[in-house]
Amino acid sequence: MPIELLSPAEMGEADRIAISHGPFDGYALMRNAGAAVAAEVLRRFSGEKHINVLCGPGNNGGDGYVVARLLREAGCAVRVIAEGPPREGTDAALAARDCPLEAGPLSAFEPDAGSLVIDALYGAGLTRPLDREAARVAAACRNACARVVAVDLPSGISGDSGRAVGEAFEAMLTVTFFRLKPGHLLEPGRASCGEIVVADIGLPETVLEQIAPRTLVNLPALWLATYPRPTRQQYKYSRGHVAVFSGGPGSTGAARLSALAAARSGAGAVTVYSPGNALAVNAAHLTSIMLRRVDDPDAVRDALAVRSPDAFVLGPGFGLDRPVREWALAVLKASAGGVVVLDADGITSFRDRPEALFEAAKSSPLDLILTPHEGEFARLFPDLAADDGLSKLEKARGAAARSGAVVIFKGPDTVIASADGRAAINFNGTPWLATAGSGDVLAGIVAGLAAQKMPPFDAACAAVWMHAEAARRFGPGLIAEDLPGLMPQVLREILAIDPAL
Ligand SMILES: NC(=O)C1=CN([C@@H]2O[C@H](COP(=O)(O)OP(=O)(O)OC[C@H]3O[C@@H](n4cnc5c(N)ncnc54)[C@H](OP(=O)(O)O)[C@@H]3O)[C@@H](O)[C@H]2O)[C@@H](O)CC1
Ligand SMILES: [K+]
Structure with a gap:
């Protein structure tokens, strides 16, 4: 097609x-x-x-x-x-x-x-x-x-x-x-x-x-050329390092879903940044994924000074009792480059002052990727959300232009829009994805691909497609935990063109 x-x-x-x-x-x-x-x-x-x-x-x-x-x-x-x-x-x-x-x-x-x-x-x-x-x-x-x-x-x-x-x-x-x-x-x-x-x-x-x-169907032909292909010279960190911020002791699962999805999408190294009181529960569930104690926004700066990841996921299960906004601004200020995927609570935390996020993102060397569903979209872009004269495509485009971010406006007809005017509408969405934790997995795939230096718009499009493709393959009974494990077959199909791998 x-x-x-x-x-x-x-x-x-x-x-x-x-x-x-x-x-x-x-x-x-x-x-x-x-x-x-x-x-x-x-x-x-x-x-x-x-x-x-x-x-x-x-x-x-x-x-x-x-x-x-x-x-x-x-x-x-x-x-x-x-x-x-x-x-x-x-x-x-x-x-x-x-x-x-x-x-x-x-x-x-x-x-x-x-x-x-x-x-x-x-x-x-x-x-x-x-x-x-x-x-x-x-x-x-x-x-x-x-x-x-x-x-x-x-x-x-x-x-x-x-x-x-x-x-x-x-x-x-x-x-x-x-x-x-x-x-x-x-x-x-x-x-x-x-x-x-x-x-x-x-x-x-x-x-x-x-x-x-400037409007495209989200199919592999759109992003295949920039899809990451590992080379023999790479080692784990050069394949891409993702950091995922964990919530407190009662809500750590979302971060681990994102982390696993990032790793399964080909990032060479993934670290969960966890508050001290959730270290034990995270440690009990993580094996190849690294764990680092990060208790507050100042500690973010310290962690980045040691090793700055290529991509971050902030928001899944993070909770709104801690000032997520300060954490996001700390990442945007402290990082030397890469991508931050702001999802869930990370988006909601800016509902009172979305401009603070957009300004920080525009002056940061990091690229911002936002992954709102309809409710979260309305929190950051209330006027666009309420304008019945605008299509979902126009809303996503307007949001990307205003925020400078790549916006993944989720739903059965997910639209991915870039501030440069490009937009793609997803083609392979499936109702099986409407399940708790599925958004956390998507955020992880986006970060995993972006950490491998896939351009942010391409990474967002590819992640949306892979996420849906995995869900389609599993079908009835899918829960979010199943999705990371389905990535290898989706990846294999995408990479099948290169026999050297
Ligand atoms: N592009 C291509 O490659 C090719 C396209 N082709 C075909 O052309 C089609 C587009 O043709 P089209 O522009 O004539 O529009 P179409 O949909 O027939 O409607 C226009 C008429 O309906 C009227 N009207 C509108 N809404 C109305 C309503 N609710 N209730 C009542 N009236 C209403 C409107 O009136 P007006 O608004 O002008 O007063 C006007 O008279 C396209 O869909 C494809 O099938 C192929 O033939 C060849 C290759
Ligand atoms: K018709």
Whole structure:
């Protein structure tokens, strides 16, 4: 799957550039799009005799008329249902002219139970909520358990944000063209799309040179080039050293999960910085991971003076009874470089003064990576969180620009954003990850990869993907303790390309 994501506006631009360079004009692209959808329908539903094709007034509807014609030519009984005729002089009007089927009105359409419905009402051009009739049909299709194949996007889903702008269709298959849009990956769009197929309709790859997309699908192709590969010359500290701050005696497990995940992700050395009163419990559970007593922010400076780690994890299980903020600021001031992953309590501790964190991070040689879930995001960026006009992608981008950090905005559709404007939406998320301690493991993987000198944005993207990949492999019954142990097989697959290892 290609890694570039295009917004509906960028897709329109790609369309214009392609048409101006030829060889395909707009109607030829539409015929290719319709043919791609018809082929998927025929491949999956070969025995299907009755197919309903819902056509809107724009080019999405135009694709629908092409699909209807091709399915009819293939011997299916096809019914076209239209929400008004296409505008004169458009490609959609040409497609409607070439379709031999007479369209019935949407107002008379009532789907039979389990019927096959091609949704070509609205795609990239959706500008407002579905009107009364289209909304009624979307709900009727859901109630009738109709099998919906969406053309480009399920109607009602925004290609920019993935939001349902009011009522929306729920598809079992969505066939889109050239590149995915953010709305295919952001929830609830992702769930509404069902299976997604990206069809080649003849747009040349070169159109991307002019558009230079800044939004990407988080797949290995995005970060494989910077993925750490150990060399024979390395020793444990040069492979990367991670320090994880432990909570007090009653909450040490989160730090150990992060530490183990960092080690399993390839960091050569991991140290848990523990308060004196939790040393015994940490020591009882750690073997290859080192332990060092660090009781207060001043002791952080002393520890760094002895050996400064390449990456830190601060927050998991740390507790808010100790001034986490002071610890974070001490790390940002004392370290000579590397990365600090601020998670959980580390994020919450800055809820009253987020600017203090952003200022300290901007003047620190350390790179900051923030890993908020929705609640934590709202504590650091309350205005962005409350702005319903912004998509999750825009919120994450805004947060990265403001904080100067790489922001991993977690959820079923995790978005990773960098202050330089790049953003990636994760592709392989799984509900099995919604389990206690899973975030602690993610923070550890991020730190483990960053300690190995993977650039912070790449490390964040790779960690999110690996974390989900491990969870997918385990599946039902997963608990966070299982995740670090699954890393070796995920790593092996990523590194499989290099036979020297
Ligand atoms: N890019 C590509 O590579 C290719 C793209 N192709 C296809 O083109 C599609 C995009 O076409 P599109 O721009 O014409 O938009 P589309 O989704 O048909 O809707 C626009 C129309 O709907 C109307 N309208 C909007 N919302 C409404 C609502 N809620 N309720 C009622 N009306 C509403 C809107 O009216 P207006 O807002 O202008 O008043 C306008 O008339 C794309 O999804 C793909 O399928 C392929 O053919 C070829 C290659
Ligand atoms: K559609």
